[in-house]
Amino acid sequence: MNTKVPVYERILDLFEAEGINTIFGIPDPNFVHMFHLAEERGWNVVAPHHEEAAGFMAEAVSRMTGGPAVCIGTLGPGVANLAGAMMCAKVEHSPVIFLGGQRARITEQRVRRGRIQFVPQADLFAPSVKYSASIEYADQTDEIIREGLRRALTGTPGPVYIEYPSHVILAELDVPEPLPPSRYRLVGQTAGADRVAEAVELIRAAEHPILLVGHGVHTSRSGPAVRQLAELMACPVIQTSGGTSYLDGVADRTFPYGFSPSAIEAVVGSDLCLALGTELGEPVHYGRGRHWHAGEAGRKWILVEQDPTAIGVNRPIDVPLVGDLRAVVPQLVDALADTPRTAGPDLARLVEADAARIAELAETAPVGRTPVHPARLIVEATKAFPADGIMVRDGGATTIFGWTYSQAKPHDVIWNQNFGHLGTGLPYAVGASVADGGKRPVMLVTGDSSFQFQIAELETAARLNLPLVCVVAVDYAWGLEVGVYKRTFGPGSRETGTHWSRDTRLNIVAEGFGCYGEYVERDADIAPAIKRAYASGKPGVIHVAVDPKANSEEMPSYDEFRTWYAEGTQ
Numbered sequence: 066m067n068t069k070v071p072v073y074e075r076i077l078d079l080f081e082a083e084g085i086n087t088i089f090g091i092p093d094p095n096f097v098h099m100f101h102l103a104e105e106r107g108w109n110v111v112a113p114h115h116e117e118a119a120g121f122m123a124e125a126v127s128r129m130t131g132g133p134a135v136c137i138g139t140l141g142p143g144v145a146n147l148a149g150a151m152m153c154a155k156v157e158h159s160p161v162i163f164l165g166g167q168r169a170r171i172t173e174q175r176v177r178r179g180r181i182q183f184v185p186q187a188d189l190f191a192p193s194v195k196y197s198a199s200i201e202y203a204d205q206t207d208e209i210i211r212e213g214l215r216r217a218l219t220g221t222p223g224p225v226y227i228e229y230p231s232h233v234i235l236a237e238l239d240v241p242e243p244l245p246p247s248r249y250r251l252v253g254q255t256a257g258a259d260r261v262a263e264a265v266e267l268i269r270a271a272e273h274p275i276l277l278v279g280h281g282v283h284t285s286r287s288g289p290a291v292r293q294l295a296e297l298m299a300c301p302v303i304q305t306s307g308g309t310s311y312l313d314g315v316a317d318r319t320f321p322y323g324f325s326p327s328a329i330e331a332v333v334g335s336d337l338c339l340a341l342g343t344e345l346g347e348p349v350h351y352g353r354g355r356h357w358h359a360g361e362a363g364r365k366w367i368l369v370e371q372d373p374t375a376i377g378v379n380r381p382i383d384v385p386l387v388g389d390l391r392a393v394v395p396q397l398v399d400a401l402a403d404t405p406r407t408a409g410p411d412l413a414r415l416v417e418a419d420a421a422r423i424a425e426l427a428e429t430a431p432v433g434r435t436p437v438h439p440a441r442l443i444v445e446a447t448k449a450f451p452a453d454g455i456m457v458r459d460g461g462a463t464t465i466f467g468w469t470y471s472q473a474k475p476h477d478v479i480w481n482q483n484f485g486h487l488g489t490g491l492p493y494a495v496g497a498s499v500a501d502g503g504k505r506p507v508m509l510v511t512g513d514s515s516f517q518f519q520i521a522e523l524e525t526a527a528r529l530n531l532p533l534v535c536v537v538a539v540d541y542a543w544g545l546e547v548g549v550y551k552r553t554f555g556p557g558s559r560e561t562g563t564h565w566s567r568d569t570r571l572n573i574v575a576e577g578f579g580c581y582g583e584y585v586e587r588d589a590d591i592a593p594a595i596k597r598a599y600a601s602g603k604p605g606v607i608h609v610a611v612d613p614k615a616n617s618e619e620m621p622s623y624d625e626f627r628t629w630y631a632e633g634t635q
Contacts (some may be wrong), residue, residue: 067239069291072203073099077106079210080162082131087111087126089119090137095166095505097231099137104404109499111529114521116143118492120150121332121519125496128479129455131286131391133160133217134496140166141182144190146272149486151193154224156484159284160217161224163194164165169232170201189333190226199228203236207243210580211456215250220372222284256373256386256393264339264367264384265400269339271365273411274300277322277349280307280482281342281371281390288312288476290394291341297401298339299408301331301415307482311474313449318416323350323356323625324468327419332356334411342390344375347629348482351379355628369393376617408608425461426470436610437588438461440621443470443510445591446536446609450475451599459490460512461545462616463538469621488518491535495522506532506599513539513571520574527579533603534598535575536591540613541567547617575606586610 070078077099087109091410092100113119116138123136138144144165154161165186172183191197196216198209213225246252268274276298284292292312296303302312302319311319320328327519332338333356345352345368353361367384370376376385386393427448431438443466450456450473458480479493490511498507516537526533540547543563550560572582581601583594591609598605620626 067241069237069239071098071237072200072206072233073235075206075240076210077103078243079207079214080135081310082212083246084130085133085135088135089113089122089138089496091116091139091143092137093139093143093166095140095231095234096137096164098234109324111495111499113492113495113525114504116146117521118151118495118519118522118525120147120161120163121489121492122499123161124150124154124157125479125493126500127159127161128284129477129497129500131284133162133214135162135164137164138166139169140186141184145184146185148190148193151190151224151226152268153481153484153486155193155195157481158222158281158483159224160222162189162213162217163224163226163322165226165228165635167199167228167230170199170230171232187226187228187568192225194226195223196225198226199230200233201230203233203238206233206238207240211244211249214246215502219251221375222371224262224480233516254388255396256369256388260384260386261393261400264386265369266537267337267365268298268339268382268397268401268406269404269522272405273335274298274337274339275331275335276300277300277305277338277340277352278302278308278312278319278344279305279341279343281476282308283310283342285342285390287342287390287394289625290391290398293398294394294401297398297405299406299412301412302329303328303331305343305482306468308342309480310478311476312477315350316474316476317420318412320415320419321468324622325419326422327415329356331415333359334534335360337365337367339369341369341394345379346483350628352539353380423472427472430470431615432588434588434612435586436540436612437586437591439466439611439616440470440619441588442536442538442591442611443467444472446508446510446595447471447473449592449595450508453628454506455479455494455501457490457494457497457507457509458511459487459493460515460538461510461543462548462620463510463512463515463544463619465545465620465623465626487515489520490515491519491526494527494533494535495526495531498526498533499529503529503531506534508595509533509535511535512538512544513537513541513569514543520571523575523578523580523604523606530602531604532599534595534607536595536607537571537609538611538616539569539571539608540616541565541569542613542617544613544616545620546548547613548620550618569607572606572632575604579603581605582608584608585609
C-alpha cells in the first residue's frame with residue numbers, strides 16, 4: 066500500500082531501512098523539516114560548530130557501527146566546509162552520505178551574476194566521492210538515495226554526495242514501504258567455494274602463517290569472526306598502522322607492523338600471509354619490500370578483498386577471496402573448524418618478547434622531567450586508559466610516540482592513518498561516543514596543534530554530556546614540523562611559522578566551554594588528573610606541558626615511519 070509523504074520524510078525512511086539513526090550538520094531551510102522529523106523519531110540529531118567536524122563525526126559513527134552514516138551541509142558555504150571531511154572519507158574508505166542543500170534548480174539554468182550562496186556544487190565534488198548527484202525531481206528520490214547507498218557500500222566503501230535543491234523539499238510522493246537493503250544492493254557477498262578450499266589448503270600446509278589485519282576489520286566490525294579465525298590458525302596477528310584496534314581474546318599476540326620486533330620477526334619468518342581489511346599499501350611496504358623481502362620466495366598470500374579490481378595491484382596474490390569480510394571470514398572459520406592448528410613454541414616466545422618490550426618501554430620512558438617527556442605522557446595516559454574504553458588518536462609527533470609507547474590494547478581505536486588529516490580527533494571522539502550512546506569512556510590522545518583545529522567541538526561534547534577525556538600534549542608548536550626544520554637546516558635553525566604563545570592554557574579554554582580542565586607539568590600528575598576528569602561527569606581536557614626539544618628530536622621509530630613513502634619522496 067502506497068502512502069503520500071514529502072521528500073524529506075522519504076529520505077529519512079530510506080536511511081532508516083539501512084539502520085541509520087544519526088545525522089550531523091547545521092540545518093538550513095532545506096533541512097529544518099528533516100531535522101525536526103528526525104528528532105521526533107528519536108534519531109540522534111547533532112549540530113556541531115563546523116560542517117567539517119560534522120563530516121568527521123559521521124565518519125566515526127560509520128567506523129563504530131560498520132554501516133553508512135549521514136551528515137549535511139547548508140547550501141554554498143556549508144557545503145564547501147564539508148570538503149575536508151569528504152576527502153578524508155574518500156581516502157579512509159568510509160561510507161559517509163554527504164547531503165548538500167541547494168537553491169532551486171532554475172537558479173542554475175538562468176544567466177545571472179551575483180547570486181547569493183550559489184555555486185554548482187555537485188560538479189565540484191564529483192572527483193572527491195564515489196557518486197555525485199542531485200535530486201532534480203521529487204520522484205527521483207528513491208533511485209538517487211538508493212544509488213548513493215549502493216555506491217557507498219559496494220566494492221571499496223567510500224563517500225557519496227547527494228544534493229537536495231529547495232524546489233523538491235516539500236513535494237509529496239506516493240510511495241510504497243522502503244525496500245530492505247538486500248532487495249536493491251549486494252549484501253553479504255561470500256567468496257566462491259573453490260577459492261575458499263584453495264585458501265584452506267594453504268593454511269593447513271603452512272608452518273608459519275600470520276594474519277595481517279587492517280583498518281577494514283575494524284570498520285566492518287568483523288572483530289569477533291577474525292578472532293575465531295586467529296584462534297583456529299594459532300598464529301601471530303600483525304596490525305597495520307591503520308588497523309590498530311586489538312581483537313578481544315587475542316590481543317596479547319597482536320603486534321604492530323614495523324614498530325614491534327615480534328611483528329618483524331613473525332613477518333620475516335612467515336610462509337603464509339592471510340591479509341584482511343588492508344590495501345597492502347605504503348605503510349606495509351606493499352607486502353613485498355623491507356620486512357617482507359627476506360622471505361618473499363617462499364611466502365604464499367591470501368587476500369580477502371571486496372573490490373575485485375584491487376586484486377594484484379600492489380603485489381601478486383596466490384588466492385584472492387573476493388567478498389565482504391563479514392561473510393568471507395566466517396566461511397574460512399567454518400572450513401577450518403574441524404582442523405585447528407596447534408600453536409608452536411615460537412608464538413609463545415613472540416608474545417612473551419612483546420610483553421617484555423612494552424613493560425621495558427614503560428620503565429625506560431624518561432621520568433621526572435618538567436615539562437614532561439612525550440614518551441612518559443603516552444605511558445602514563447595509556448596506563449590510565451579504561452579497559453572498556455574507546456581510544457581516539459590525533460596529531461603528528463604525539464601519534465608517533467603513541468605507536469611505540471602505548472601501554473593499552475583497546476578494541477576500538479579511531480584515527481585516520483591513510484589521509485593523515487590533523488584535527489579529526491575531537492570530532493571523531495564526539496561521533497564515536499554518540500554512536501556508542503555515551504556508555505563507554507572515550508580517551509583522545511592528541512597534540513595541541515591538532516586539538517585546536519576543531520576546539521569549538523568541546524561545547525558539543527559538553528552539550529551532549531559525553532564521557533570524554535582529552536589528553537593534550539602541549540609543546541606550543543607544530544612539533545613534527547619543528548623536527549623537519551632541524552633535520553633540514555640543522556639544530557638552532559630558524560623554525561618559521563611553527564611556534565605560538567606559551568600563555569596558551571587549553572584547560573582554561575575547556576572550562577569556558579563547560580568542560581573539566583586541568584593543567585599538568587609533572588608526569589606523576591597525569592593519571593590522577595585523568596581519573597578526576599572522568600569522575601567529574603563532564604568532558605575533560607588535561608593540558609600536559611611536554612618537552613618541545615624531545616617532542617621534535619626524539620620521536621621513536623621515525624626512520625621506520627619515513628619508509629612508508631615507498632617512492633622515496635612525499
